[in-house]
Amino acid sequence: MQRSVTPLLVSVRGLVKRYGGVTALDGLSLDVAPGVIHAVVGENGAGKSTLMKILAGVVQPDAGQILLEGRNVVMDSPAAARKRGVGIVYQELSLFPQRSVLANLFVNREPLRRGWVSTDAMRDMSRELLDRLGLDVDVAAPVSRLSIGEQQLVELARVLLERPRLLILDEPNSALNKRETERLFAVLRQLRAEGVTMLYVSHRLEEVFAISDRVTVTRNGKDVVTRDRAGLTIPEIIDAMIGAHQEDLFPPPLPARKCDAPEQLRVDGVCGGELDDIRFTARSGEVVGLAGLEGAGVSTLLGILFGTRKAQAGAAIFPDGRGLPRSATEAARRGVCLVPADRRRNGLMLDQTVLFNISQVVVGALKTGSPLFSPKEASARAARQIERLRIKTRSPGSLVNHLSGGNQQKVVIGKWLEIQPRVVLLDDPTRGVDVGAKREIYELIRQMSAEGRIVLFSSTELPELIGLCDRILILYRGRLAGEVAGRSVDNRTLLHLINTGERPTAAGSALQ
């Protein structure tokens, strides 16, 4: 009603952004009226974070325009965005850990008195804001000594000190506990009353409902629904987030080969990092899914099982009858392998050849008979995996950097298959992989499980988990929030569990 009359503060038209072959934004549009809290929700990879980065001037769009109060603007640097009154609180902390709270709050715009930087002025300028945020800490202490929640508030305070007209919050409460979240929301409401416009990005739908006035749902880089919160329900949002997925992408399970000795991996009360008392069993021939939001502990759990992170408590029994590996080398020697989420950083040596990468585990980690490197065996290994996994490369001597994402991932998997792993840990193996390669990776997972290997499969894409896994374990804020059978669960229940840690109930729908 009134919204059609008031001029829009921000209007985004047809934004397009591609990273290599992956399209992050595909003609996204968004209108934000002044003085509202506007939530942007969507699955991982739906384009939320890219949108925020473009508005903050960190990333440049390939096409489309940004209008601020009706005028076309170019945000070509973080400084340019800040000058136009756009402030952003990043999901990952961007503080200077060894510097004091005050130094962080006023970095790059230190208040001067008679030409000198004045900490007294800093104290004066920040005191009221810190009180309002309920941040009661020693402002001269280095930020690294504060809790994560306090650090998040410091980051928010730093942005608020710039008095932004548009405040972007990218999952601002992912590190906050319940009390801190409530305080944050109180501050946000107060800011709204003062006329600050906010873009609020979050996964936690309940909180989006608690704080926002208007909601935009994004999917595959487009905006699919924008409506007032009052006219929306959580199930409606979830439907819009998921959209219609093709189910035929997932190959049917292969007939399991006869296993002489079924094996199992038992995890018993593992704690460490954000994890709290995780216990489950996975049997050979089974694909066990792991689902959870960023920071829920999935990556930590896989890291602990692979020996790259230490568990603070708890134990596990691996198929070889021994406990948690103490290092990745030990894991590899015991037939445990991990396909990491960030393959370019952790999975591959990009400046080396396909052959080198495939032989890496056998030569580098295993205690094989001969101390000599045999080029003949290495090319045999490379040829074997290239053929088996259908890796598209001109020759085994091509650099991995030149392969497509899907083929790079196959190289990572191939190097592990060379050691015949008993336990296969897959951390979001299809991230940034094209559809064809995805299907091939799904087939590989089926094959591995049919061969009697234990497969733990984490993914941020729900249809994948549902289509492939026998069982899905859901982690929420470090605890095991539930377990569902893969094929029987529907998207909605699973998404609800992942986002809230609880099964949808009658009480849940009453919230609408």
Place this chain on the structure above:
Amino acid sequence: MTWLQRHVRPEQIRELSLLLLIVVAIFFFGSLIDGYYTFRTFNRIASSVAIITVVAVGQTLVVLTRNIDLSVGSIVGFTAYFVGTLIASHNSINPFFAVAIAILIGAALGVVNGVLVSWGRVPAVVVTLGTLAIYRGVLVDLSGAKTVTTDSLPQWLIDLPLLNVLPIGSLDIRALFVLALVIVVLFHLGTIYLSFARRFYAIGSNPEAAQLIGLPMKSVVFLAFVICGALSGLGGFMMLARFGNITVEAGRGLELSVVAAVVVGGVNIFGGSGTVTGAMLGAALIGTLEQSLFRLGISEFWLNAVLGLLILLAVASDAIILQRLRALWTRAELKLIVGAPEKRGTQP
């Protein structure tokens, strides 16, 4: 929380313990060397510390930005030699003009380092290892391996290191030492009260965040190298004044002492934390060790080994000890916060 914990930060414990270490070292050498507690010893140590300190201040700025300058020894030698020949051939030159020339030569050599690191995107270790050799090579070639000798220098320069600025009883506080102290005080205050100097810390502490904030990364790193070069140039002039005789070997290996001073002084080798005063204390310890071990008749090679050991110990202890201390402090603070409401909770 103990009194200590309320008034001292874990980061400051390092500098305090360094002070203690210097005192222990003095007592240790005092018990080994006859006539150690004399003003001659003090003066000798002080003038050696002065040169290391001035160069270490520059090095501190570079290390704060997650870089390192290995070419400082060559810059010191280069300026010492060329300013020396200049003064030797023009004895009537204005002293302040001579100092300015030294600083300018040093800064110019620092510009080369800075440009290559910031805009050439070559890692600082590689750049400065290269210029370490190049500057020295150019020096040897241009000088024809000749030597600047004391008798060719004007009287004011020969008198300068003996100039007594602040006589306290029979203790002399000499000009070079005072100069070093002034530099330390200026830069210590500068790193706190000048906004551009605070950028050194931010960049070293979290480069990605610095980029998101929009800090001019390249020019800040460049500036650090130029200042380091300028201070090395000043160090070269001080070396000329102190020794009078300058060969092409002057300042060779100084980078080891300087990096040791900076690291022992608590400047984080990964950037982002540390103070100029800490670097001075580090230099004091290094200088005391160097001069005292020399008087004990220990060879220069063993001395270098001791410096190397100190660097390793300092870096290793930095990670472990500081972490422990921080944990202790945090626990004490937690007790303070959690302890209070608990009492209230149990009473009703």
